[in-house]
Amino acid sequence: MRNLDTPVRDIRRKIFAEVARIGFESTDETLIHDIEAIPYNIVEERAKYRDSIYRERAVASERVRLAMGLSLRPENKAVHLTDGLEASNIDEKYYEPPLMQVIPSACAACAPNKYEVSNMCKGCVAHPCMQACPRGAISMVNGRSHIDQEKCIKCGKCKAVCPYDAIVHKERPCERACGVKAITSDEQGRAKIVDDKCVSCGMCMVSCPFGAISDKSQIFQLAHSLREGNKIIAIVAPAYISQFGDDVTPRKFKAALEVLGFSNVYEVALGADIGAISEAHHYANEVATGNLPFLLTSCCPSWSMMAKKYFPAMIDNISQELTPMVATARKVKQEHPDCKVVFIGPCASKKLEAMRKTIRSDVDFVVTFEELSAMFDAKEIDPASFEGDSSLHDATAAGRGYAVAGGVAGAIEACLKEYYPDVPVHIEHAETLAECKKVLALAKAGKLKGCMIEGMACPGGCMGGAGTNVPFAKSSKALQQFVASSSTKLPSKELEEIELD
Numbered sequence: 001m002r003n004l005d006t007p008v009r010d011i012r013r014k015i016f017a018e019v020a021r022i023g024f025e026s027t028d029e030t031l032i033h034d035i036e037a038i039p040y041n042i043v044e045e046r047a048k049y050r051d052s053i054y055r056e057r058a059v060a061s062e063r064v065r066l067a068m069g070l071s072l073r074p075e076n077k078a079v080h081l082t083d084g085l086e087a088s089n090i091d092e093k094y095y096e097p098p099l100m101q102v103i104p105s106a107c108a109a110c111a112p113n114k115y116e117v118s119n120m121c122k123g124c125v126a127h128p129c130m131q132a133c134p135r136g137a138i139s140m141v142n143g144r145s146h147i148d149q150e151k152c153i154k155c156g157k158c159k160a161v162c163p164y165d166a167i168v169h170k171e172r173p174c175e176r177a178c179g180v181k182a183i184t185s186d187e188q189g190r191a192k193i194v195d196d197k198c199v200s201c202g203m204c205m206v207s208c209p210f211g212a213i214s215d216k217s218q219i220f221q222l223a224h225s226l227r228e229g230n231k232i233i234a235i236v237a238p239a240y241i242s243q244f245g246d247d248v249t250p251r252k253f254k255a256a257l258e259v260l261g262f263s264n265v266y267e268v269a270l271g272a273d274i275g276a277i278s279e280a281h282h283y284a285n286e287v288a289t290g291n292l293p294f295l296l297t298s299c300c301p302s303w304s305m306m307a308k309k310y311f312p313a314m315i316d317n318i319s320q321e322l323t324p325m326v327a328t329a330r331k332v333k334q335e336h337p338d339c340k341v342v343f344i345g346p347c348a349s350k351k352l353e354a355m356r357k358t359i360r361s362d363v364d365f366v367v368t369f370e371e372l373s374a375m376f377d378a379k380e381i382d383p384a385s386f387e388g389d390s391s392l393h394d395a396t397a398a399g400r401g402y403a404v405a406g407g408v409a410g411a412i413e414a415c416l417k418e419y420y421p422d423v424p425v426h427i428e429h430a431e432t433l434a435e436c437k438k439v440l441a442l443a444k445a446g447k448l449k450g451c452m453i454e455g456m457a458c459p460g461g462c463m464g465g466a467g468t469n470v471p472f473a474k475s476s477k478a479l480q481q482f483v484a485s486s487s488t489k490l491p492s493k494e495l496e497e498i499e500l501d
Helices: 007-025 031-042 053-067 128-132 157-161 173-177 203-207 219-227 250-260 269-287 301-310 312-317 324-335 350-355 369-378 397-403 407-419 433-444 472-484 493-497
Strands: 100-102 114-117 138-141 144-147 167-170 183-185 191-193 213-215 232-236 264-267 294-296 340-345 365-368 427-431 451-456
Touching: 007 031, 007 053, 007 219, 007 369, 031 053, 053 213, 100 191, 114 144, 128 138, 128 157, 157 167, 173 203, 203 213, 219 232, 219 365, 219 369, 232 250, 232 324, 250 264, 250 369, 264 269, 264 324, 269 294, 269 324, 269 397, 269 407, 269 451, 269 493, 294 301, 294 312, 294 433, 301 312, 301 350, 301 433, 301 451, 312 433, 324 340, 324 350, 340 350, 340 369, 350 365, 365 369, 397 407, 397 472, 407 427, 407 451, 427 433, 433 451
Parallel strands: 232 264, 232 340, 294 451, 340 365, 427 451
Antiparallel strands: 100 213, 114 167, 138 144, 183 191
16 A cells, blocks of 8 residues: 655645645746746755755756646757746646656656566575576576576566575566556656556556656646636545545535635535436446446546557447536536536546546546645645535435445445346446456456446545545545445435436
């Protein structure tokens, strides 16, 4: 389980807070100066984490650009820190693709996947490593085992049999975390993301101990829009529980968002309720009848993106129902056609879902819980200090349960059993992209016929997402309590008839 309390996270939050503060406070006259000052405000006179303050400031400068929604600067020519700023100094802007980028000056060029013999090797007589190697890649050199990297196939059998644990498996943390093998090396040995393979889950970003990978943000544009007094409504993913402090109740959280400048707050679990009913109806009428061999959920954009990229023949099996984010945004804009909508959640890839053109999202901004925390910092808002006069009561226990792995499938199953009691239900779910690929391979092989298959890119589901503030073990317990305390357990079947086009 990843540690969320690290210097890397602290630096990211400081950068986000500075960029948000500029969005809230800077004028056209001071904007360029204020942006250029951020690396000097963040990096002290002595380097803390890298070999010099100049490298730390170089990394901070690139982080500022990404936080503004801009791309990294090229390494081989002079480009000013604020180059392209005019396109970002507005109150409505998505991102310049790609979403995920490696900051070259921050990357430590970790060794790619390989096995090496450490100085713990005793040169034992039995040589079990040599006996286990299927390719004859191990020999004795100067009394110790040596692995010929040209012959090694990285099977790990030598490591498994070494009695002294003297064989080390070296692997980039970002590469290990990527379930779609989208991390490779550039000509200098630094990590490089293959954009055609990447599904923007963000697991590489949160797994890099050097903070060398980051996504782009809209916090500047959102802060700018809030400052302009635009009518902006927040739709909040159910994973928000416990993300902003143990004492921050839904009532306090809503009050803090209103102080930040939001006109109103809705639960995205409302859209999850709509989705659960719709998916149950779809399953009963299409999968249970044999018209579809199986049905894939579409709530997790990285999961559905992976299915489309790696299993294109399954595109018709991916649910066409609106995702909870989009369903909630459309419901909000039906009631408030003059508003802008910001999705607040744990997910990096929702940023891409919001800007897609095939199906309109009706979402104008996406910020993660991590980014929202920095916006609170920028305005010196402590959510725990508020009481508030109203809470969030837009959803049921079923919809709120979408935040953890198995919750989507569980909600759909509960709706099926309640509203379609004669329909047999077959459910499968997987978490992490590596496991999701295995499940999709089984479905492709015809071994999951009649199944509703839920996939979640992040370990544990949404509450293990790249934009969270709290470890999954803690936040998931808080969610269980929140779900259990929900006054309504299942959405009404009438939601099946709701029109959101």
